[in-house]
Structures are given as structure tokens and as C-alpha cells.
Amino acid sequence: MKKRTMRAFALGLLVATSFIGVSYYHSAPDAPTEAEVQAFLEQRGLVAIAKSEYDQLRRGRQTSAEQPAAQPAKTVYIYRLVIQKGDTPETFAKELEDAGIIQSARTFREYLQQHGLTRSIRPGAYNVRSDMDYAAISRLIAKP
Template identity: 70%
Template sequence: MRKRTMRSFAFGLLVSTSLIGAAYYTSPPAAPTEADVEAFLKQHGLIAVAKDEYDKLVSNQPKAPADQPPKQSVQTVYVYRLVIEKGDTPEAFAKELEAARIIDSARSFNDYLQKHGLTRSIRPGAYNVRSDMDYAAISRLIASP
């Protein structure tokens, strides 16, 4: 074969490969077969239900009465009288608050106070602290701005 013939043959292969690739990537994907759908449902532990059967199931759902208010969850709120003496460390009264179930963690409360620079601005006194208060509310109560 001559050089020119070889180039023409290679160019023909390139063009045909390009056309086949373009046709492959631009054609819409084939719809899944029924066997594909069943395999997918089985793999994911699902079942298929006809639309009319689904509508019947949904319409049979019990509905909440309109005149009855929604149930509210009861949350216990603890109140603690925190007494901070002059010279008390934040670690000491944070452990008191943790023991009284006002805060979840004395360490995280100390970290909050240190992060916001409030450890040196805590005022001595007696404070009523509740368990529904967050760290910011407690620190506003016991520290001077």
C-alpha cells in the first residue's frame, strides 16, 4: 500500500468512528424493561402498586380531627439558684450547673465562655437559671457586657 492509500483508509476510520460516537451519545437512553424495574425494586426492597390502589390506600388513612389541637410534647424545665461568690472560677459553677441539669456539659460551657472572652467579666451574685436557657442567655445573665 502506498502512503496516500493508507492515509485515506485511516481518515475513513476516523470519520466512521466519529459518526458512530455522535449517534451513540446523542440518542435518547433506552427505556428500562419490566425486568429491569422488577430487579431494581427487589434490590431496594420496594414494591410497585397501581395508581388506583395507591389512591385507595391514601384515602383510607385516618385523618386528625380538626377540632382537636395537636399534641404537645412535655419538656421538664429545671430552675436552679446559682450563687457566684467573689473568686469563684467558671469551672466550679459550670460543674454546679451541670449537676443541676441546667447545662449538658460543664466543659462546653467553659469553652463557650473562653471563646467569647467572658471568663473575666463574670459578676458575683445570685441568679435564677433555667434549663431551657442556652449558653448565650446564661452568660448574658451572669457576665457584665
């Protein structure tokens, strides 16, 4: 192909693309009719309301949200933890996690390791509550 032919071809592509673009952006999509909107809302189980009614509902929700809600009583679980001589922290940490006393056995083991308490765990029976944090549990089961 010669330069002139190539330029003419490129110009033709540019003009064709321009016409397609102009016709695409200037042709407005058909707006949905009132019946189509109602059918769409009914199909999805939605309701359309006026903006003033919506604003009124929002104001009512904000005033009710500002009032403090009654806090439900938190249930505290008590678990009897028995540590035998030779038990590893993995063993009783998993036991505490299964009982719902701690969130994560791995995190509790890491806490014991970071504070150097893994070797100072004392065998015995301990009453552990679910409202205790890792520090309180470790003070209970480890030598000071």
C-alpha cells in the same frame, strides 16, 4: 506524516466515532420484565402500588398533618450552680453545659464577653433552669 495522511486519519477517527455513537444511541436497552421488577422490589423490601392508591394515601397524610399534634411536655431541669470567688467563666460555663442547662459553653462565654459581664460575675449559689436563655442566666449571676 504529510498533511493528506493526517487529514485522512482524522477523518477515519471521526467516521468511526460517528458509527459508534449512532449504534450506541439507537440500541434501546432491554426493558425489565414484570418478574425482574417484582424480584427487585422484594429484594429491597419495597412494595409497588397503583398511582391512585398512592394519591389517596398522600391526601390522607396531608389531612392528618393539618391537625395539630399534641405537644409533649418539655422537661425543665434545675441546676444548683455554685460560683466560688476566683472562678472563671470557662469553669461554670462548662459546668452548665455538662448539666444540660445550656447548649454551648463557648457561646455562653462569648455572650458574657460581648455584653461586658465577665468581670461582674458574683460568687454565690444560684438555681439555674434549662428553660432560661443566656440573658436570664447572666442577669442572675452578674451584678447589674
